[in-house]
Amino acid sequence: MTAFRKNLIDGEWVGDAGSRNINPSDTGDVVGEYASAGVEQAGQAIAAAKAAFPAWSRSGPLARHAVLKKAADEIMARKDELGRNLAREEGKTLAEGIGETIRAAQIFDFFAGETLRLSGEVVPSVRPGVGVEITREAVGVVGIITPWNFPIAIPAWKIAPALAHGNTVVFKPAELVPESAWSIVDILHRAGLPKGVLNLVMGKGSVVGQAMLDSPDVNAVSFTGSVGTGKRVAAASVEHMRKFQLEMGGKNPLVVLDDADLAVAVDCALNGAFFSTGQRCTASSRLIVTNGIHDRFVDALKERMEKLVIGDALDAQTQIGPVVDATQLKQDEDYIAIGVREGATLAFGGERLDRKTPGFYLKPALLTEATNAMRSSREEIFGPVASVIRVQDYDEALAVANDTPFGLTSGICTTSLKHATHFKRNSEAGMVMVNLPTAGVDFHVPFGGRKGSSFGPREQGRYAMEFYTTVKTAYTFAG
Numbered sequence: 001m002t003a004f005r006k007n008l009i010d011g012e013w014v015g016d017a018g019s020r021n022i023n024p025s026d027t028g029d030v031v032g033e034y035a036s037a038g039v040e041q042a043g044q045a046i047a048a049a050k051a052a053f054p055a056w057s058r059s060g061p062l063a064r065h066a067v068l069k070k071a072a073d074e075i076m077a078r079k080d081e082l083g084r085n086l087a088r089e090e091g092k093t094l095a096e097g098i099g100e101t102i103r104a105a106q107i108f109d110f111f112a113g114e115t116l117r118l119s120g121e122v123v124p125s126v127r128p129g130v131g132v133e134i135t136r137e138a139v140g141v142v143g144i145i146t147p148w149n150f151p152i153a154i155p156a157w158k159i160a161p162a163l164a165h166g167n168t169v170v171f172k173p174a175e176l177v178p179e180s181a182w183s184i185v186d187i188l189h190r191a192g193l194p195k196g197v198l199n200l201v202m203g204k205g206s207v208v209g210q211a212m213l214d215s216p217d218v219n220a221v222s223f224t225g226s227v228g229t230g231k232r233v234a235a236a237s238v239e240h241m242r243k244f245q246l247e248m249g250g251k252n253p254l255v256v257l258d259d260a261d262l263a264v265a266v267d268c269a270l271n272g273a274f275f276s277t278g279q280r281c282t283a284s285s286r287l288i289v290t291n292g293i294h295d296r297f298v299d300a301l302k303e304r305m306e307k308l309v310i311g312d313a314l315d316a317q318t319q320i321g322p323v324v325d326a327t328q329l330k331q332d333e334d335y336i337a338i339g340v341r342e343g344a345t346l347a348f349g350g351e352r353l354d355r356k357t358p359g360f361y362l363k364p365a366l367l368t369e370a371t372n373a374m375r376s377s378r379e380e381i382f383g384p385v386a387s388v389i390r391v392q393d394y395d396e397a398l399a400v401a402n403d404t405p406f407g408l409t410s411g412i413c414t415t416s417l418k419h420a421t422h423f424k425r426n427s428e429a430g431m432v433m434v435n436l437p438t439a440g441v442d443f444h445v446p447f448g449g450r451k452g453s454s455f456g457p458r459e460q461g462r463y464a465m466e467f468y469t470t471v472k473t474a475y476t477f478a479g
């Protein structure tokens with residue numbers, strides 16, 4: 001029997017009309033059935049969050065600490081089960097699913113701690129006898145809209161700081177990954193959140209998400225997803241003069257210089273481009289390689305790609321799971337064809353694979369002799385597809401790396417301190433890696449990008465407070 005999961009509105013599980021969620025490793029496997037909220041339920045969730053805000057925002061830090069810590073502990077204790085569910089609904093490997101679940105627990109633990117570390121400033125005024133206090137207050141009702149590719153970590157890194165800083169939440173997860181979203185809400189609900197503080201509205205983005213954007217009672221929106229939807233979030237938020245934060249796509253460069261340690265460079269490329277089936281906003285989709293190491297690098301990378309085990313996400317041997325769904329699979333294939341049409345060479349992979357069960361399996365693809373002008377080098381593909389771009393030297397590599405509308409992460413593989421230092425300073429990305437994959441970040445430090453990848457304050461770590469609080473400056477004349 002498949003589970004039927006409802007939405008959480010004002011502390012009650014509600015909803016009936018359900019949509020089925022399919023396992024991308026085995027399309028005959030129904031993960032569960034999920035309630036689908038409409039405009040009316042979105043409105044009820046927003047109203048509940050608004051009503052719950054005054055009490056929750058004035059609750060002491062200990063009340064918030066208790067809930068977040070309890071949730072962190074339960075997520076960690078259930079990491080194998082939740083990680084398995086994640087792998088089953090999204091197609092990440094078991095190890096990646098469990099790793100992401102552990103990450104979610106660590107994030108809740110971190111923000112439980114943040115509730116006790118809140119601080120303000122007291123400074124003298126320029127006017128004698130006057131004191132100035134600078135404090136941070138909760139923003140209000142926060143709308144949280146998340147993508148499918150990190151089904152538990154992204155909701156965690158938005159919901160945890162929102163609650164820690166005293167906001168109430170209406171959470172709309174991506175349609176493809178409702179089980180992980182439901183689980184995290186169920187855990188927080190049982191951890192003792194008062195009714196209305198956290199509301200779950202699963203359903204269509206164009207319906208439920210749009211209803212959140214259109215509501216004047218949503219005081220801030222934190223969004224992660226595609227550039228197209230991000231622009232809608234921005235436009236609707238400006239209309240209501242609300243705070244908004246956008247984390248969107250990437251076309252992240254990994255530069256490999258002649259002096260790189262070849263094994264390190266190949267590890268970085270393999271991991272950054274293809275792990276999590278390349279479905280990471282931080283994936284290395286452009287491998288920018290100087291002439292002297294180019295052929296050795298491509299040969300060594302192909303050799304490693306040949307050994308990758310591609311299969312059912314729930315099989316412990318699998319290193320690369322399926323693509324998330326049929327639409328994304330077609331997009332990946334279309335971009336490979338576009339790259340070849342534009343003159344790149346398909347040096348490895350790119351074909352669909354048959355496995356024991358029907359699923360969306362694609363052999364990771366490597367396009368070589370690509371140029372940075374090709375559509376396949378400029379637009380986000382969001383699959384296990386990487387392009388190798390040949391350059392003459394470091395200066396050209398840096399110029400090509402920065403020649404993109406995006407600016408999320410970047411990386412360089414080199415043994416030169418001079419080039420590593422110069423790259424860190426001059427790369428136009430929000431996160432820069434030296435001798436590390438462009439994907440894979442810590443949870444206690446800021447996360448975010450520049451240019452077309454991001455807008456607004458950083459997420460994660462202490463920097464998250466910038467978005468989830470508003471600053472107040474109070475003056476007192478004491479005589």
Ligand code: NAD
Nearest residue numbers: 146147148173174205206209210225226229247248249281
């Ligand atoms: P998407 O934009 O299609 O959907 C994201 C969310 O927006 C979903 O919950 C969706 O239902 C909702 N939505 C859709 N239409 C809406 C509307 N009109 N109003 C309000 N909400 C609406 O993105 P996706 O396909 O789920 O995710 C993939 C994208 O996310 C990629 O571009 C990837 O790079 C990006 N991403 C970015 C980061 C980052 O931190 N920069 C992290 C992960 C993923």
